[in-house]
Amino acid sequence: MRTDVSVGWQASNLLKVHLKMILMSFLKSLILSTCLCALLLCCFGNTQAQQNSIGVMPASVDARLRRGASHTQNFTLSNTTGTRLRFRCSVEDVWYDERNTRVTGRPGTLPRSASEWVQFSQPEVVIEPYSSVVVKAIVTVPQTAAGGYYTSPVFEAMPADPLKSAPASQDDIATTTIRVRFRGLMMFTTLDATEYNVEIMGGHVSPPTASSELEMQLDVRNRSTTHARVRGAFAILNSSGSLVGRGTIEEKRYLPGQRSNLRAGWSGGLPAGKYTSVITLSYDRVGIEPTTLSYELPLVVQ
Amino acid sequence: MSVKKNLRYSFILAALFLFAGTAAAQGPVVDNNTTTSNLEMTATVQTAVQLNISTGTGGATVSGSNSTGLFSISFGNVNGLGVGNTQNANITVVADGSGALYKTPINLTPVYSGFASETADITVEAGVSGDEALAREGDSSISSSSTVSSTPATVISNAASDSNNTRYVGFYIPKGESAGTKTATLIYTITVQ
Numbered sequence: 001m002r003t004d005v006s007v008g009w010q011a012s013n014l015l016k017v018h019l020k021m022i023l024m025s026f027l028k029s030l031i032l033s034t035c036l037c038a039l040l041l042c043c044f045g046n047t048q049a050q051q052n053s054i055g056v057m058p059a060s061v062d063a064r065l066r067r068g069a070s071h072t073q074n075f076t077l078s079n080t081t082g083t084r085l086r087f088r089c090s091v092e093d094v095w096y097d098e099r100n101t102r103v104t105g106r107p108g109t110l111p112r113s114a115s116e117w118v119q120f121s122q123p124e125v126v127i128e129p130y131s132s133v134v135v136k137a138i139v140t141v142p143q144t145a146a147g148g149y150y151t152s153p154v155f156e157a158m159p160a161d162p163l164k165s166a167p168a169s170q171d172d173i174a175t176t177t178i179r180v181r182f183r184g185l186m187m188f189t190t191l192d193a194t195e196y197n198v199e200i201m202g203g204h205v206s207p208p209t210a211s212s213e214l215e216m217q218l219d220v221r222n223r224s225t226t227h228a229r230v231r232g233a234f235a236i237l238n239s240s241g242s243l244v245g246r247g248t249i250e251e252k253r254y255l256p257g258q259r260s261n262l263r264a265g266w267s268g269g270l271p272a273g274k275y276t277s278v279i280t281l282s283y284d285r286v287g288i289e290p291t292t293l294s295y296e297l298p299l300v301v302q
Numbered sequence: 303m304s305v306k307k308n309l310r311y312s313f314i315l316a317a318l319f320l321f322a323g324t325a326a327a328q329g330p331v332v333d334n335n336t337t338t339s340n341l342e343m344t345a346t347v348q349t350a351v352q353l354n355i356s357t358g359t360g361g362a363t364v365s366g367s368n369s370t371g372l373f374s375i376s377f378g379n380v381n382g383l384g385v386g387n388t389q390n391a392n393i394t395v396v397a398d399g400s401g402a403l404y405k406t407p408i409n410l411t412p413v414y415s416g417f418a419s420e421t422a423d424i425t426v427e428a429g430v431s432g433d434e435a436l437a438r439e440g441d442s443s444i445s446s447s448s449t450v451s452s453t454p455a456t457v458i459s460n461a462a463s464d465s466n467n468t469r470y471v472g473f474y475i476p477k478g479e480s481a482g483t484k485t486a487t488l489i490y491t492i493t494v495q
Contacts, residue, residue, distance in 0.1 A: 052364065052373055055352030059414070059422075059494045078352070081373070102495055156489075174380045174404070174473045174484040176437060178364075178373040179429060180353050183493040 053080045054157050060185040064286050067190050068143040075184075077125065077155060078132035085127045086160040089120040089135055094152040094185065100260045104152060104183070112256060114149035114188050117141060126160045139188065146193035148226025148256055156181040189226045189286045196285045197223040198230060198254070200295045205277050207270060207301045214245075214266040216277065218295070222254035229253050232281035234264060236299065239274045249281065275299040349416040353424075353492050358407025358468055362392045375471065380404050380484075382477035401479070403438065403446050405472030412492055414463040421495045424461055425454035426469075429487025436473050437486035444470040454491060 055078045065071050079085045093110035097103050107115030121136040137153065157180050201219040208214040214236075222228045232249035249264040262281070277299055282292040355373045357364045362375050378390030384402030389395060396403045412422055428434035428450045439457070440448035448470075458467050471488060 052356060053352050053354040053411075053413075055350060055413075057350035058348040058416070059351035060349045060417070102493065152493075174377040174433075174436075174475075175486075176375045176377070176471050176473070177429070177431060177485065177487045178355060178375070178408075178471075179487060179489045180355070180373075181489055181491040182351060182353075183491060184351075185494045 054078060054085065054180055054182075055080070056155055056182045056184060058184070059182070060187070062187045063139075063189070064191055065139065065141045065188050067141055067145050067192065069141055071139040071141070073137045073139060073186070075135045075137060075153065075155070076132050077127060077135060079127040079157070080130060082129050084129060084160040085157050087125050087127060087133075087135070088154075088156045088158070089123055089125065089137075090154045090156075091115040091118045091120075091151045091186075092154055092183075094150050096255060096258060100258065107151075112147070112149050114139070114151040114186065117149070117188075118151055118153070118186070137186075139186075141188065141190065145190050146225060147190060147195070148224075149188045150227075150255065151186045153184045153186060154181060155184075187227055191287055194286055195225045196228065196283075196291065198228050198281070198283055198291075198293065199223060200279075200281065200293055201259070203279070203295060203297050205297045205299045207299055208266070208268065214268070214270070214299075216249075216264045216266070216279070216297070218249075218262040218264075218279065218281070219259070220252075220254065220262045220281070221259035222256060225256055226286070227253055227255050228283040230262060230281050230283045232262070232264075232279060234266075234277055234279045236266070236270070237276045237278060244268075244270065244275070249279070270299075270301045272301050275301065347416045349494075350414070351422060351492060351494060352413040353490065354409070354411040354413065355490075356409045356411070358409050358470075360392055361407040362390055364408055375406060375408070377404050377406070377473055380473060380475050382475045382479055398446060401446065401474055401476035403444070403472055403474045405438065405444050405470050407442075407468050407470050410458070410467045410469055410490065411465065412458075412461045412463060412467075417463075417494075421460045423456055423493050423495060424458040424467070425491045425493065426450060426457050427454040427489050427491070428452045429489050431485040431487040433473075433484040433486045434488075436475065436479070436484055437488060438470075438472040438474050439488055440470055442468070442470065444472060446474045448472075450486075450488060457490075460495075 057076045061073055063071060077087050091107060093105040093107055093113045093115050095103055095110040107113065117139050119138045121138065125133050125135055127133045199221050201221050203216065203218040206215045216234060220230060229251050231251035234247055234249065235243055236245040238244050245266055245268045247264055247266045249262060252262055277297040279295045279297065280292050282290050284290045355364055365374050376390055377393050379388035382401045384395040384397030389404055393404050393406050410424060412424065414422060426439050428437065434450060437450050438444055438448045439450045457469060461467060473484060
């Protein structure tokens, strides 16, 4: 009997040990598979990250500043390449020519330049592969400033380390190296002493045809002392004043003194008759509420 | 026993987390079964711009490593006759009476975020590696006359974000060009307008 009891007790113990081993093995497998999954995900992430790209954030800055005050603007420069990069940070003037094309110049040479207000904390910065660095631009606004001022931050990326010379067996190899430069935009408006005046100088509406949509062109001039972001909407009314169509006018930025056409289209059809296009344009003003301009253009559909 | 204990503790911990999560989602409440909590989240969207340069379809490999520069394309051994097939893989050669053009496509992909009125243009200009006079850059109709100057030339206007813009880069080797290593640098500038 004692022997039977002992055997039974041993069998029970054996079962427990087996169960314990199974459970331990299950837990081990679970831990292993979790680690494997994490490793695979990590490797996949790295593969995804391995593209040749570099970037700047923010690319454009539109800030409202107090006269006589200082402001710090951070720029994040990212390097998603396998190369250790050196970024050179500088500024240049930015303005526009008579064809509204952007022009650049040395600091202090173009109208409403803010280039000499900006000082980078580091004129050069080295960024390791697959990483990013924050560079500070300290902006000091003169007490005499009034209105809008502009500058273009320039970040030029180049290899940080000298290139290895070509192996002797490849003496005649031809190689093209590509570098990248970013030109951003910084726009500053003083919180006071800024005057606003945006005008619609004229306009034209072309009626829709079988092959083309209605096209609207507005000649807009910004006489303000700072830039204005002009956006709008239009409604088309028939001869009895009923609404027959409407649309929006996408936002466009005008620097001080800039004059250019604002375009909008409408894809609906209109029967022959006389119509009126009622256009409203609006733009924001620093420190005061936005303002709206209204304009009407006649439209005849034959 | 220890396994049992561990399992028991695990269940207790899981239950605690569950209760903590439920409790955290609740605000003070009197005589009611439900309540809501408001979570205010704020973020400022900034503008950002990025330029990806990658190997063009059927083109030579664009590499980026410490040994090759920021982005680099090796054309291999080239000559002014366009003969011998000594250039690297996926480099196309077009010979004419004066020399040979070795060319390959690359992809320029600008990526923007947060732009309202602003757009971006891409220009190309010559660097100062020394052999830029031999460098060529252009669209699919690149030829021996597609020279690159030190004055920036617009190659892509109002480029759409995430658009793959195929550009061709190459070397034009005149018959009279002296033998030796040739290196040219092209600078692509992405400008926020």
